[in-house]
Amino acid sequence: SSELTQDPAVSVALGQTVRITCQGDSLRSYYASWYQQKPGQAPVLVIYGKNNRPSGIPDRFSGSSSGNTASLTITGAQAEDEADYYCNSRDSSGNHHVVFGGGTKLTVL
Amino acid sequence: EVQLVESGGGLVQPGGSLRLSCAASGFTFSSYAMHWVRQAPGKGLEYVSAISSNGGSTYYANSVKGRFTISRDNSKNTLYLQMGSLRAEDMAVYYCARVKGYGDYIAFDIWGQGTMVTVSS
Numbered sequence A: 001s002s003e004l005t006q007d008p009a010v011s012v013a014l015g016q017t018v019r020i021t022c023q024g025d026s027l028r029s030y031y032a033s034w035y036q037q038k039p040g041q042a043p044v045l046v047i048y049g050k051n052n053r054p055s056g057i058p059d060r061f062s063g064s065s066s067g068n069t070a071s072l073t074i075t076g077a078q079a080e081d082e083a084d085y086y087c088n089s090r091d092s093s094g095n096h097h098v099v100f101g102g103g104t105k106l107t108v109l
Numbered sequence B: 001e002v003q004l005v006e007s008g009g010g011l012v013q014p015g016g017s018l019r020l021s022c023a024a025s026g027f028t029f030s031s032y033a034m035h036w037v038r039q040a041p042g043k044g045l046e047y048v049s050a051i052s053s054n055g056g057s058t059y060y061a062n063s064v065k066g067r068f069t070i071s072r073d074n075s076k077n078t079l080y081l082q083m084g085s086l087r088a089e090d091m092a093v094y095y096c097a098r099v100k101g102y103g104d105y106i107a108f109d110i111w112g113q114g115t116m117v118t119v120s121s
Helices: none
Strands: A011-012 A018-022 A033-037 A042-047 A060-066 A069-075 A083-090 A098-099 A104-108 B002-007 B011-014 B017-027 B034-039 B043-052 B058-060 B068-073 B079-085 B092-102 B106-111 B115-118
Touching: A011 A018, A011 A083, A018 A104, A033 B106, A042 A060, A042 B106, A060 B106, A069 A083, A083 B043, A083 B106, A098 B043, A098 B058, B002 B092, B002 B106, B017 B092, B017 B115, B034 B079, B043 B079, B043 B092, B058 B068, B079 B092
Parallel strands: A011 A104, B011 B115
Antiparallel strands: A018 A069, A033 A042, A033 A083, A060 A069, A083 A098, A083 A104, B002 B017, B017 B079, B034 B043, B034 B092, B043 B058, B068 B079, B092 B106, B092 B115
């Protein structure tokens, strides 16, 4: 099965732009989806597909993809964006499985 | 309101069994594939199992294959996960999640609040 790799931790100054990346072979075939998880809460979908935001997700969240790397960009990070972020995609092994990245802890300074 | 509510978690001894349930409301449950995803304490998200909308197809992570069984009762709007031969490494919060789309991406757009499974003697 394939794996997705994320940086364990990233920081950003309040109001600045931050990019969180996710790398893996499956991303050459499939788009990543991105989830935000705050302590003690369930994950929340923030980006899916090519670059789609579910209803209620602020437009400062956007997604992109190139080769084997997917990126989640937060333009003008807010204090409430401090959270863990996970990517996932379909497994390219053809086994109908799903793969998750290890997560990135975002700190807003 | 679209909602998923898990139940059935608890403390179980190594080698024991447990059945988790996930009650769906606010949407047409029978139209959606569903997944179980778990998260060990302080760790990341891990795919566990998936089931098609009509229950005809099921899939398992290698780590649980042969020990866990996913099923659903569309008449009761409920998803299940029967867990057996439980190990310490199965200890986690278990989430059920609704699948959004399944083409060139897969996304989980609705998550339950999670139910904790503790495996300990």
